[in-house]
Amino acid sequence: xxxxxxxxxxxxxxxxxxxxxxxxxGVIALFFGxxxxxHTMRTVSTDDAYVNSYVTFVAPRxxxxxxxxxVEDNNRVKKGDVLVRIDPEPYxxxxxxxxxxxxxxxxxxxxxxxxxxxxxxxxxxxxxKLEHSMQTVDDAIAQIRQRVATLEKERSTLVLAQEDFRRAxxxxxxxxxxxxxxxxxxxxxxxxASSVNEALENLHESRVALGLPAEPAxxxxxxxxxxxxxxxxxxxxESLADLLQSAAQLGIAPSSLELTxxxxxxxxxxxxxxxxxxxxxxxxxQDAPAIRQAQAAVEQAQHDLDAAKLDLxxxxxxxxxxxxxxxxxxxxxxxxxxxxxxxxxxxxxxxWVDANFKETQLGDLRIGQPVTLHVDMYGNAHVFQGRISGFxxxxxxxxxxxxxxxxxxxxxxxxxxxxxRIDLVNYNPDLAPLFVGTSVEPEVHIKDKPTGPxxxxxxxxxxxxxxxxxx
Numbered sequence: 001x002x003x004x005x006x007x008x009x010x011x012x013x014x015x016x017x018x019x020x021x022x023x024x025x026g027v028i029a030l031f032f033g034x035x036x037x038x039h040t041m042r043t044v045s046t047d048d049a050y051v052n053s054y055v056t057f058v059a060p061r062x063x064x065x066x067x068x069x070x071v072e073d074n075n076r077v078k079k080g081d082v083l084v085r086i087d088p089e090p091y092x093x094x095x096x097x098x099x100x101x102x103x104x105x106x107x108x109x110x111x112x113x114x115x116x117x118x119x120x121x122x123x124x125x126x127x128x129k130l131e132h133s134m135q136t137v138d139d140a141i142a143q144i145r146q147r148v149a150t151l152e153k154e155r156s157t158l159v160l161a162q163e164d165f166r167r168a169x170x171x172x173x174x175x176x177x178x179x180x181x182x183x184x185x186x187x188x189x190x191x192x193a194s195s196v197n198e199a200l201e202n203l204h205e206s207r208v209a210l211g212l213p214a215e216p217a218x219x220x221x222x223x224x225x226x227x228x229x230x231x232x233x234x235x236x237x238e239s240l241a242d243l244l245q246s247a248a249q250l251g252i253a254p255s256s257l258e259l260t261x262x263x264x265x266x267x268x269x270x271x272x273x274x275x276x277x278x279x280x281x282x283x284x285x286q287d288a289p290a291i292r293q294a295q296a297a298v299e300q301a302q303h304d305l306d307a308a309k310l311d312l313x314x315x316x317x318x319x320x321x322x323x324x325x326x327x328x329x330x331x332x333x334x335x336x337x338x339x340x341x342x343x344x345x346x347x348x349x350x351x352w353v354d355a356n357f358k359e360t361q362l363g364d365l366r367i368g369q370p371v372t373l374h375v376d377m378y379g380n381a382h383v384f385q386g387r388i389s390g391f392x393x394x395x396x397x398x399x400x401x402x403x404x405x406x407x408x409x410x411x412x413x414x415x416x417x418x419x420x421r422i423d424l425v426n427y428n429p430d431l432a433p434l435f436v437g438t439s440v441e442p443e444v445h446i447k448d449k450p451t452g453p454x455x456x457x458x459x460x461x462x463x464x465x466x467x468x469x470x471x
Contacts, residue, residue, distance in 0.1 A: 046355055062086065148203060371387060391420055
């Protein structure tokens, strides 16, 4: 007969407690192990990351002696806060000098306007003088024609007197008329002859006065004159020269030196579509060379004054951004040169994280993926949120001062790291400030959907200069 198997002794309460505790620990370890594995599968992280920010270097735009320094290292400043003051007195003197130069230029402009008005009045007078000269020549020509008509009338009277005298002689011989009547007819003949001579002399005088020969060429009428005499006569040309001289001082030049006086006047009136002489002179007043030159001098003086005021404003050096003052290197009494480094202001708001991921991790990273940021200085007390915003176009080794030269044959394959920029989301420096250079451990949630601009891409779209200036 076979013996019965030995029975296990019952577990003691302590052994039961150990077994239950071991099971619970195993379940917990399995839970956190699975969670860790899932978390590892859903995230990509690196411990090679640090906080970065923009830094603005403060430098003077004008030279001068420092009178005040209003900030110390680590002071927080707002945009527009005064940092340093430079002695403004030399620049105030320059502003006063430039203001005086502007006043002189403005006075010269008023004088130029007055002189131009005088030139316009002279030009008006010269134009009237030219028109009067042409009218005078036309009147002289009309006088020649009138005196030719008078001469013809006197000649007709002479012919009639000669005929009366001939008939009187016949009648006197037959004793029909008396000696007295005969003397009257002879006197009338003499008067008619004298009148013809007088009319001819007057005609000669009129022709000579116009520069014409006393008698025209044989076979030509006595009233013959050149058709353009009112354009070529000496007094007319002299008046035209005076007009052109005064007009030249107003910046008016004829299109050709061969223009006749009438053409010059006509073209002058065509400067206004309606021929309004007042509008023409108003435009001439605006465009006169003396006035334009004086206006240019005023503008130059104004620009010089603006530049002097700008230099004066630069004696007060202000912060261009919100941030913290660092590396102060200026004291009252220092003499500053343009561009000399005085201090730096680190931005508190424009903060980001530069994370150097291995090239083997980059395949799962994209712009717009959410990032959890663990900062060593806060431990687990505060976790920051971020978003991938871009990839640097080159690994750290290629951006080094002396990049490796693999073409020499000493190449050893090393896993490279590429800087990835992570922008902070909902960052408030007043609650939990991040200091530049502190270590960060980012975790990129590669399974979450990318969001925001350029989501899901490696490269950002091209940024216009206007977009950059607004950032």
